[in-house]
Amino acid sequence: MNCIVCIKQVPDTAKVKLDPKTHRLQRAGVENIMNPFDEHALEAALALRDAHGGTVTVLTMGPPQAEDVLRESIARGADRAVLVTDRTFGGADTLATSYTLAGAIRHLGGADVILCGKQAIDGDTAQVGPQIAEMLDLPQVTSVNRLACENGHLTVTREHEDGYETLTVALPALLTVTKNLNTPRYPSLMGKMKARKAPIETLTAAELNLDAERIGIKGSPTRVRRVYTPEVRTQGIIWQDLTPETAARQLQDILGLGGRKDGAQA
Numbered sequence: 001m002n003c004i005v006c007i008k009q010v011p012d013t014a015k016v017k018l019d020p021k022t023h024r025l026q027r028a029g030v031e032n033i034m035n036p037f038d039e040h041a042l043e044a045a046l047a048l049r050d051a052h053g054g055t056v057t058v059l060t061m062g063p064p065q066a067e068d069v070l071r072e073s074i075a076r077g078a079d080r081a082v083l084v085t086d087r088t089f090g091g092a093d094t095l096a097t098s099y100t101l102a103g104a105i106r107h108l109g110g111a112d113v114i115l116c117g118k119q120a121i122d123g124d125t126a127q128v129g130p131q132i133a134e135m136l137d138l139p140q141v142t143s144v145n146r147l148a149c150e151n152g153h154l155t156v157t158r159e160h161e162d163g164y165e166t167l168t169v170a171l172p173a174l175l176t177v178t179k180n181l182n183t184p185r186y187p188s189l190m191g192k193m194k195a196r197k198a199p200i201e202t203l204t205a206a207e208l209n210l211d212a213e214r215i216g217i218k219g220s221p222t223r224v225r226r227v228y229t230p231e232v233r234t235q236g237i238i239w240q241d242l243t244p245e246t247a248a249r250q251l252q253d254i255l256g257l258g259g260r261k262d263g264a265q266a
């Protein structure tokens with residue numbers, strides 16, 4: 001059972017704030033982490049390999065420092081790590097990202113199961129997994145929270161807003177997973193030592209033979225028009241222990257209706 005897991009390095013959004021003046025993310029000094037959903041995708045792949053044999057390859061598209069999440073994946077037990085990196089990938093939206101990752105998966109010879117997180121905690125679109133599946137013409141199941149493999153097919157349960165759905169899916173297939181699927185293992189000491197020296201393979205746009213019109217900013221039809229934080233509403237006023245008449249008069253005053261001389265009732 002060969003698995004490829006798509007891992008995204010994301011800023012720890014719990015620590016990222018928007019600059020109220022520039023409306024840009026204040027990333028300085030913010031730690032980058034493995035997208036939390038991807039930890040569960042990796043754990044699912046490791047469990048499939050442990051039960052059925054095969055290999056787990058982790059794949060990320062990002063700048064050179066994205067190597068960190070690949071090393072962390074090796075420390076947790078991944079067999080092979082591939083970094084897809086090139087200046088021409090800069091500014092990619094989800095369509096260009098999916099096209100690039102699909103090209104890398106094709107280049108690696110595909111896999112029995114491709115796993116993604118349900119969503120990334122920074123972009124939050126949940127588009128990349130489904131788009132990769134479409135581009136590779138693979139069956140896909142999203143929001144998987146239970147997974148079993150028998151006789152060459154997967155039985156998966158997916159979460160809905162109001163219930164669950166259990167499906168069987170033939171391989172090869174792409175799954176996106178929720179945090180309810182499993183409990184990710186911690187990196188072992190041996191794993192950490194191995195990860196420090198493990199080779200990280202890199203793939204560039206030229207090596208992937210990608211269409212230059214479909215990668216990076218050129219291949220990205222999405223444009224961010226504005227990023228903003230919602231206005232903070234002031235807390236409401238709570239009046240207690242007032243008679244209904246007094247409360248009504250105070251409300252009239254606040255609404256600017258206190259001085260009406262026409263006899264109209266507020």
Ligand SMILES: Cc1cc2nc3c(=O)[nH]c(=O)nc-3n(C[C@H](O)[C@H](O)[C@H](O)COP(=O)(O)OP(=O)(O)OC[C@H]3O[C@@H](n4cnc5c(N)ncnc54)[C@H](O)[C@@H]3O)c2cc1C
Nearest residue numbers: 006061091092093094097116117119120123125126127128
């Ligand atoms: C106009 C525009 C410009 C942008 N420019 C940049 C930029 O210059 N630099 C930048 O970092 N981001 C940029 N982004 C954001 C970037 O496009 C998204 O972060 C990325 O496409 C993934 O989308 P998402 O975060 O919503 O992922 P989701 O679809 O929510 O992620 C779902 C899953 O897909 C997989 N996945 C997603 N992204 C990757 C990845 N890179 N590698 C491996 N697996 C992945 C993971 O398994 C993840 O759990 C830009 C976005 C737009 C719209």
